[in-house]
Amino acid sequence: MRTPLCIANWKMHGTLADARPLATAVRDGLRRVKDIEVVLCPPFTALAAVSEIVTGSGIGLGAQNCHPEAFGPHTGEIAPPMLSELGCRYVIVGHSERRREMGETDELINRKVRAVLADGMTAVLCVGETAEERRQGLTFTTVEGQLRAGLTDVAPDAVARVVLAYEPVWAIGTGVNATPSQAGEVHGYLRGLLSELISKDAAATVRILYGGSVKAENAESLAAEPEIDGALVGGASLNAQGFVNLVKKTARGGVAVRGA
Numbered sequence: 001m002r003t004p005l006c007i008a009n010w011k012m013h014g015t016l017a018d019a020r021p022l023a024t025a026v027r028d029g030l031r032r033v034k035d036i037e038v039v040l041c042p043p044f045t046a047l048a049a050v051s052e053i054v055t056g057s058g059i060g061l062g063a064q065n066c067h068p069e070a071f072g073p074h075t076g077e078i079a080p081p082m083l084s085e086l087g088c089r090y091v092i093v094g095h096s097e098r099r100r101e102m103g104e105t106d107e108l109i110n111r112k113v114r115a116v117l118a119d120g121m122t123a124v125l126c127v128g129e130t131a132e133e134r135r136q137g138l139t140f141t142t143v144e145g146q147l148r149a150g151l152t153d154v155a156p157d158a159v160a161r162v163v164l165a166y167e168p169v170w171a172i173g174t175g176v177n178a179t180p181s182q183a184g185e186v187h188g189y190l191r192g193l194l195s196e197l198i199s200k201d202a203a204a205t206v207r208i209l210y211g212g213s214v215k216a217e218n219a220e221s222l223a224a225e226p227e228i229d230g231a232l233v234g235g236a237s238l239n240a241q242g243f244v245n246l247v248k249k250t251a252r253g254g255v256a257v258r259g260a
């Protein structure tokens with residue numbers, strides 16, 4: 001059984017003055033929430049402070065990016081061991097904003113996935129089509145290419161430490177989410193590919209999150225779709241009360257699926 005998971009991607013929001021009260025309010029608001037895992041991914045500069053706040057609470061810590069090498073002459077970069085040292089257990093890799101703004105290629109993303117896994121952390125591999133690709137009927141082709149490339153040369157037993165995030169680019173930050181059935185269709189396709197590329201066990205255990213304009217209002221219906229194992233949340237994770245409600249609703253949707 002796959003435990004639902006909500007990951008907060010704060011993106012480039014949060015000086016320490018913002019991050020500390022946000023993390024504290026999320027932690028306190030989720031004290032009694034069960035049946036779901038939650039991970040906060042603040043900016044690098046807030047990782048240590050958020051780590052102190054969430055340690056012992058059950059909330060996990062994640063980073064939004066990393067370099068594919070463990071050390072070296074890469075000015076301004078952050079290596080996986082620097083993240084795990086701070087208590088990070090998750091790293092988001094291949095977010096569409098980085099693919100688009102920083103020109104990250106599938107090949108680089110694959111190196112990052114392998115570096116994160118080699119360091120013992122979980123790689124949250126993001127895939128998703130643009131609006132134009134969907135219009136041209138290329139959704140499955142796009143996500144298949146991204147998944148195949150992202151998992152190249154990843155050992156089958158390490159795939160258990162991968163979380164996939166289906167994030168249609170047209171839904172990110174737009175307020176227009178994929179419907180549960182649109183997302184469910186792509187998640188089902190990705191799960192079939194995992195079965196073909198890795199194993200039936202991997203397909204059954206790897207969590208596939210949906211990301212793209214998830215908020216408290218649509219979280220329960222998305223999570224009630226059997227193929228959706230939780231959410232990767234951008235904008236709506238910056239408001240503590242809203243995010244706490246979103247997590248509770250995702251947990252409720254997940255319980256409905258498991259009880260079905």
Ligand code: PEP
Pocket residue numbers: 009167171172173174175211212213214232233234235236
């Ligand atoms: C994201 O950037 O991963 C994301 C899903 O953003 P938003 O929730 O704001 O659409």
